Amino acid sequence: MLFCCSKLRSFLGNWGVKVSNNGKVGGGGMMLGADDFLPLFVWVLVQSGMVAAEIEADYMWGLLHPSLLSGEGGYYLTTLSSAVHVLKSFRACSEEFTPGGAPLNWGTGSGPLAEFRSVLKIVVPDERNGSIITKTLPIRPNMTTKDVCKIIAHKVRITNPQDYGLYKLIDGEETVLADTDCPQDLKGNLANSGQHCMFAYKRIDAKIAWPKNASQ
Known part of the structure; x- marks a missing residue:
């Protein structure tokens, strides 16, 4: 347990100097969403030559107390798991379709982030200003609604998350998701049937x- 806590502190320390709690990078204050930050994270992970990232992430998920995985800790650990998933999936696809390998293509639409379901875009009503904002979150495989809500509540600084829920929107109709639902699986199944959500x-x-008929 102490080893995992040390790993998480080291992990956050290495990235905390680069990405602040509200998504600003460095001293210039450039904002990065997960769809921008995750490719950067994947590149750094590859360049670092870290071969045990998946094992270390799994250890931290399994052994750390849930209180240590809320807020910023959970966000960046999710980013690590998401990055590992991208690399594993991309390698499998490259070996299947291009035996000689292929460079990472981070284009929108058909890029790895979309194909491998590594990020999730969520709209959040800003009731104070009467507007709607969009947040992009890193997602690890089989992530549940409950876990997604923890991350989005942290990112938009919700102090009463018990009063909030995650909803599926289809043609303007909303349906609340159960805590055990997997949003990415739901989205993929609907897409396969020709529905957009x-x-x-x-x-x-x-x-x-x-x-x-709002587009994401």
């Missing part, structure tokens, strides 16, 4: 007039 994180009591 979005996800929204909002107060359970909030009444939002969602637009129909």
